Amino acid sequence: MKALRLKIYQPSAHYRIPFTYQRRHTYPIPPYSTVIGLLANFLGIRNLRGEGEPDSEDFRKLKGISISVGGTFIAKTKDYVWFRNLGKDSHESRFHTPTNRRYMGIPEHPGGQMPVSIDVLNDVHLWIYLYHKDEDFLERIQDSFLNPRDRVWPPHLGRAEDLIVPIDISTAELTFKPKIYGNYRRFFWVPEGYTDSVIGLMHRIPTFYRLESGARTFEFAHVYLSDGIFTGEVCGYFDEKERTPVFFWRAKDGQDTCERHGDNP
DSSP: OEEEEEEEEEEEEOOBOTTOOSEEOBOSSOOHHHHHHHHHHHHTOOOOSSSBSOOSHHHHHHTTOEEEEEEEOSEEEEEEEEEEEOOHHHHHHHHSSTTOOEETTEEOOSSEEEEEEEEEEEEEEEEEEEEOSOHHHHHHHHHHHHSOSSOOSOSBSSSTTOBOEEEEEEEEEEEEESSOEEEOSSEEEEEGGGBSSOOSEEEEEEEEEEEETTEEEEEEEEEEEEOSEEESSBOEEEETTTTEEEOOEETTTOOOOHHHHHHOO
16 A cells, blocks of 8 residues: 655644643644644645635545554643733723723733643654545645645644654555554554554544634544554554554545455555
8 A cells, every 4th residue: 555654853843632721732643633734735725715615626635635643752841821812801801991001001912811831742753644545646745745836834733833844755655454563652543443442542633624604613533542552452554664553544434444444445
């Protein structure tokens, strides 16, 4: 099986767990929606209509992508920042009147302030694999990284300041293994169809979204977050060059079983 391998380094990154606020927790590896956003950025995909999904051939093909994400980091630190709340009540709580903009005699931006701590991963290494039945589309993605002509924003994964350094963008030859053993010392998203045993915490992570009345309505995938220790109860693909297992989430067809992956990737 041929796939596209994206080896990426990030000096720092934050992949926000969406229901955390005062302290913003991060996943150890990016969810599928974050990777999809990275691909859309490099392919130049934008939703200029303001509703629904982008109307482009690249996006229609992107909806059929299969994604595997694995990665590790060296350390986790915490940033302490101030966020500004532009609500009327927050403004009046700080400035006492709607028209006042001075606090202790110093002019400030409108709204109130809220201290927030943000978990930040340091020295992040990611192994992202992409599969598509249209190999020409994988070549299009590869070329968009090697020759970024259509990129919309600076190359980032997570927050806008979480820039990426592509280490290797190349074709990978993968083999299917019905049983995977070993400690690979990195995190993986493992979709339900790859195992009947719980090998990590179950997560419901976002994938694609539609814009509806200005808000994002996401689709979700059910996956396990594995710490990379496998004892044979999970199947998957394997990249011999990188010595790493690969667990594809099928964006188009939903979760697959090991039997189907073995017969038809």
